[in-house]
Amino acid sequence: MPRSHKLVIGVMGPAACDPATAEMARAIGRGIAERGAVLLCGGRGGVMEAAAQGAREAGGTTVGVLPGANAEETPPNRHIEVALFTGLGEARNWVNVSASDAIIAVGGGFGTLSEIALALKARKPVVLLGSWRLEIEGNTPQIPRANTAEEALKLAFAAVEDR
Amino acid sequence: MPRSHKLVIGVMGPAACDPATAEMARAIGRGIAERGAVLLCGGRGGVMEAAAQGAREAGGTTVGVLPGANAEETPPNRHIEVALFTGLGEARNWVNVSASDAIIAVGGGFGTLSEIALALKARKPVVLLGSWRLEIEGNTPQIPRANTAEEALKLAFAAVEDR
Amino acid sequence: MPRSHKLVIGVMGPAACDPATAEMARAIGRGIAERGAVLLCGGRGGVMEAAAQGAREAGGTTVGVLPGANAEETPPNRHIEVALFTGLGEARNWVNVSASDAIIAVGGGFGTLSEIALALKARKPVVLLGSWRLEIEGNTPQIPRANTAEEALKLAFAAVEDR
Amino acid sequence: MPRSHKLVIGVMGPAACDPATAEMARAIGRGIAERGAVLLCGGRGGVMEAAAQGAREAGGTTVGVLPGANAEETPPNRHIEVALFTGLGEARNWVNVSASDAIIAVGGGFGTLSEIALALKARKPVVLLGSWRLEIEGNTPQIPRANTAEEALKLAFAAVEDR
Numbered sequence: 001m002p003r004s005h006k007l008v009i010g011v012m013g014p015a016a017c018d019p020a021t022a023e024m025a026r027a028i029g030r031g032i033a034e035r036g037a038v039l040l041c042g043g044r045g046g047v048m049e050a051a052a053q054g055a056r057e058a059g060g061t062t063v064g065v066l067p068g069a070n071a072e073e074t075p076p077n078r079h080i081e082v083a084l085f086t087g088l089g090e091a092r093n094w095v096n097v098s099a100s101d102a103i104i105a106v107g108g109g110f111g112t113l114s115e116i117a118l119a120l121k122a123r124k125p126v127v128l129l130g131s132w133r134l135e136i137e138g139n140t141p142q143i144p145r146a147n148t149a150e151e152a153l154k155l156a157f158a159a160v161e162d163r
Numbered sequence: 164m165p166r167s168h169k170l171v172i173g174v175m176g177p178a179a180c181d182p183a184t185a186e187m188a189r190a191i192g193r194g195i196a197e198r199g200a201v202l203l204c205g206g207r208g209g210v211m212e213a214a215a216q217g218a219r220e221a222g223g224t225t226v227g228v229l230p231g232a233n234a235e236e237t238p239p240n241r242h243i244e245v246a247l248f249t250g251l252g253e254a255r256n257w258v259n260v261s262a263s264d265a266i267i268a269v270g271g272g273f274g275t276l277s278e279i280a281l282a283l284k285a286r287k288p289v290v291l292l293g294s295w296r297l298e299i300e301g302n303t304p305q306i307p308r309a310n311t312a313e314e315a316l317k318l319a320f321a322a323v324e325d326r
Numbered sequence: 327m328p329r330s331h332k333l334v335i336g337v338m339g340p341a342a343c344d345p346a347t348a349e350m351a352r353a354i355g356r357g358i359a360e361r362g363a364v365l366l367c368g369g370r371g372g373v374m375e376a377a378a379q380g381a382r383e384a385g386g387t388t389v390g391v392l393p394g395a396n397a398e399e400t401p402p403n404r405h406i407e408v409a410l411f412t413g414l415g416e417a418r419n420w421v422n423v424s425a426s427d428a429i430i431a432v433g434g435g436f437g438t439l440s441e442i443a444l445a446l447k448a449r450k451p452v453v454l455l456g457s458w459r460l461e462i463e464g465n466t467p468q469i470p471r472a473n474t475a476e477e478a479l480k481l482a483f484a485a486v487e488d489r
Numbered sequence: 490m491p492r493s494h495k496l497v498i499g500v501m502g503p504a505a506c507d508p509a510t511a512e513m514a515r516a517i518g519r520g521i522a523e524r525g526a527v528l529l530c531g532g533r534g535g536v537m538e539a540a541a542q543g544a545r546e547a548g549g550t551t552v553g554v555l556p557g558a559n560a561e562e563t564p565p566n567r568h569i570e571v572a573l574f575t576g577l578g579e580a581r582n583w584v585n586v587s588a589s590d591a592i593i594a595v596g597g598g599f600g601t602l603s604e605i606a607l608a609l610k611a612r613k614p615v616v617l618l619g620s621w622r623l624e625i626e627g628n629t630p631q632i633p634r635a636n637t638a639e640e641a642l643k644l645a646f647a648a649v650e651d652r
Contacts, residue, residue, distance in 0.1 A: 063245060083168035114610065117602035260416075280437070293463065299458050406493070
């Protein structure tokens with residue numbers, strides 16, 4: 001059966017970032033909306049805000065999956081159209097991953113690292129942009145890495161179409 | 164600060180229902196979209212599907228919060244625009260409640276009853292339409308009850324504006 | 327394969343209660359421990375505290391499943407041996423239900439009502455003691471009801487052995 | 490107020506491991522029990538099973554926090570005394586972290602990596618034993634690393650006592 005719900009691309013990243021990183025996140029958000037997909041993020045500041053801004057500028061739908069149970073606990077950024085308060089604390093990171101068809105991680109704190117890990121566990125496509133490098137006992141998991149917003153978008157959408 | 168994210172009204176109800184109940188759910192979905200709010204539901208059949216259909220017919224945004232981690236586990240109905248797979252099982256009922264500004268319960272199985280209870284616990288507005296009656300040691304919690312879709316919409320939006 | 331993990335009986339009830347209800351909850355906790363089962367509860371005061379006290383007095387294991395992420399957010403009562411901070415808010419009610427082989431609801435607020443509903447949804451044995459009465463469109467779900475602690479224990483353990 | 494609930498040490502690691510890693514996990518489990526703490530793990534095989542075996546051999550309490558909603562979905566290993574079925578899927582990793590006073594990661598797959606990340610995010614003590622190495626833009630987070638079971642136990646209990 002053809003799916004009728006839209007493609008969802010999650011952009012994960014820290015709640016604070018430098019202007020260059022924000023510009024990249026914004027370009028990624030824009031590209032997601034231009035390709036007709038929904039932009040999903042954690043709903044807070046930094047990378048999440050910039051990605052949502054880009055998606056809105058391109059007329060896209062933005063969903064913010066927030067840890068608190070309401071806007072007083074965790075206010076969404078002003079580019080979030082659908083604020084999904086989960087009341088789950090950091091367990092919402094698992095929702096971010098489950099709800100996305102692919103994940104683009106931009107920069108990264110420990111929350112982003114947990115989302116990368118959960119996505120790899122769920123065999124969900126992940127693209128890294130200036131994010132974590134991982135190694136265990138001499139082995140390095142092969143995770144696609146991009147250097148530009150355009151490259152990240154290409155890798156993420158190609159991975160989704162492969163499935 | 165004025166909120167920039169949209170109002171979200173949750174319509175809760177069983178995954179199977181008779182045509183008259185479906186018609187009511189559809190009218191409620193339509194009314195939610197006409198008032199500019201997002202329709203949130205559990206994403207499955209019955210009341211959830213009818214409400215999503217109504218909202219889409221009126222050009223609204225529909226969000227389905229699903230228990231499974233992907234479309235194979237829990238396929239969303241075909242009127243869901245944003246399918247939010249949570250991978251949380253029945254804990255997703257708490258997300259439904261947290262993410263909604265008000266809840267309208269149409270008919271009801273035990274899942275719907277849990278959402279009514281969680282909404283009352285979180286002091287979130289709830290409107291019942293042909294749903295559960297509750298009593299404990301001679302006391303009955305005062306929950307607004309509607310007989311028509313129009314009445315349910317009025318009660319839900321009035322409750323949200325009061326806050 | 328014979329199970330090696332212990333039987334778990336969940337006692338659900340409000341965080342504040344009158345002395346007579348507390349006495350009943352304590353007797354139920356005692357009976358659970360005497361039968362070799364683990365007492366699981368929400369870890370807070372009232373019914374939860376009394377049940378945990380009874381179980382500890384009989385030398386049993388007590389598990390408190392708490393909504394907060396740590397003891398500062400939601401301090402467990404002093405009869406909880408294993409405090410399981412979930413950081414899930416009210417979604418922890420679903421954990422209470424999943425983790426219990428049977429549920430005894432003593433009295434009840436809306437949180438307890440959500441646990442009764444989730445247990446019925448999951449087809450898990452539930453026994454009510456002075457708790458909620460439910461009705462929908464003239465139908466009343468058949469849920470075993472006890473008048474004494476002893477009767478509640480008998481019904482809960484009989485239901486578990488039937489499975 | 491002095492806490493009356495027991496100290497909980499979480500041992501995280503993959504569901505399959507080589508005999509040397511299992512021997513280390515077992516020694517860690519034994520040491521946790523000997524120090525009077527509860528052993529918490531994900532309840533499955535491999536590192537989790539070996540740690541639980543060690544704790545039980547030393548007379549300790551073992552808690553397994555499982556992803557499924559019941560033993561059919563996710564059977565606990567035979568050294569788990571209290572099987573806590575969460576029905577939360579991988580969101581149970583956040584429960585593992587919240588419920589532990591400190592985390593020891595032994596080896597590691599992606600699930601373990603998510604638990605390390607969530608623990609670092611929650612500023613919870615983490616000790617690594619032959620587990621992941623992390624780097625981001627030339628920076629490496631300082632996480633205590635042990636080479637033996639004894640060293641891991643010392644680091645974990647010292648971190649808990651510091652708090």
